[in-house]
Amino acid sequence: MTKETWLHDLRRFLADDHVKMDEPLHLHTLTRMGGPADIFVAPTTEDETAYTVKYAYENNIPLLLLGNGSNMVVRDGGVRGIVLNLKSLHTIRIEGTTVYAQGGANIKEVSKAAASNRLTGLEFACGIPGSIGGAMAMNAGAYGGEIKDVIRKATVLTKEGNKLELSKEDLELGYRKSIITKKGYYVLSAEFELEFGNQLVIDAKMSDLTMQRETKQPLEFPSAGSVFKRPPGNFAGKLIQESGLQGKGFGGAEVSTKHAGFIVNKNNATANDYIKTIEMVKSAVREKFGIDLELEVKIVGEDMA
Template identity: 50%
Template sequence: MDISVIFDLRNILSPDRVLRDVLLKEHTTFKTGGPAGAFVLVENNDELARVVVFLKNREIPFFVLGNGSNLLVSDSGFDGAVIKLSGSFNELSVSDNVIIAGAGVLLSKVCLMAEESGLSGLEFAYGIPGTLGGAMVMNAGAYDGEMSYVVSEVTVLDGEGIVRTLSCEDMHFGYRESIIKHSPMIVLSAKMTLEPGDRAEIHNKMADFLQRRKSKQPLEFPSAGSTFKRPVGYFAGKLIEDAGLKGKRIGGACVSEKHSGFIVNTGGATASDINMLMETVEEEVYQRFGVKLEPEVIKIGKF
């Protein structure tokens, strides 16, 4: 990244909020990824709009980093700006049966607030290790629930730097899909409308879901959750296992012995190891069963 861009960004924000040489492996749950051209901490809508307009005018690629729990970042990193939302993006409030959360708030925190307030509907999301922003983009879901069932409004910054409010319909939510994934929009916050419920029941449901995760998923290793989307009519993990790929390794990357739907970093895996293993799995499953596995994990940078 051109050093003049760093200086200009530091003038827009402040020197301590535009960092160089930040390794993205420290910001992803896969624990892989090289340096960001610039790592930019943005604290409010106004700053975000100024940064986005600047980057667009200079034609500098950028992306918003949530909790990095669905990303495979290249070993060579990302030669652009990585925007991390902080400050006012971490605000969380509840009023009656409505929770409003900033895009940077961890989903688990939103779930705990719902539980504390005796509000039901978000139990499924407890244990998904992402931010509210990432959960909107991915329409995160589990155990027959997904964000689209509870979201009533999403506030975004559009490609022109204008703040807009989208309804749930406007979001075009689908299976691990939303309009945000295919547009330059950035999620600022979301409003979730929940149902009054019994606190103990909500608590027990969340504890049960968490326990199920612990018993079925290889949470002891770095990963990005399910590597592939569920193909219509199949389960990715079962296809991978039936193709004899459970435990298959490339470098430090391994198809989990505990859950074949997860590729894990057993220690020292490079992004390239993980990418090669993903491609091997896709190829073998296609050869064996004629089913095309589509990555759920988003790849960033050059592979």
């Protein structure tokens, strides 16, 4: 089967403008890098999502889930197969202390919605740039909070396109891992259980965390966020800074001078520039400290031919 066939088949169920061929992925990643997707699908319903996943499985077509494009580096040659983007599945609903959000909703917006309804528990997520699906898959966390602290349950699609409801225990949430990544599930929605709090206290905490993020993180440049996982008993940014790597890199990519845990696209960097900078950092930290940094970002796709 060719990508033209995939395009034709998928457009039988989805609107034409929701299925594109050779879509540039730099338009959909926070790094502003990445080559084209053979087929780019942006469903607007859960049924369309399930249809796409099932179609890919039954026809043995590679399928990559791209959320808000954070925490991911797409190589310059792009991605073969189908790229599934769930940004249009962004419904947020609040009933009492329960917050419901679809997988494509931005977790920052979910955090803000909870806060505006006097709910406490999701303040830590007010600066996380990813989608609910990505946050669930990685058990995203910041400033002492994690998804596992507030999650109630999630609805996912299996690789075969079947719906499955998972409890908090079923999700097997750990440091930057979950059953979602282990099994290759696709998150359709999640429910969080929060508590009512003091509005002034909630607002103050949100403001403080937002200020910390804006002060300490290089938000003025495109990036994939924190590049490396936290090594046991240490911090990746600290090790990188002490290795003297800030301001260094390849091409248009460099280790941020504001926060060493970030690699930024400072001047029209290619994915190759970014990946070479990652390898430079890993090599330098290994040589100086004997520590192998583990990637938090996911590198996908193919190099340029």
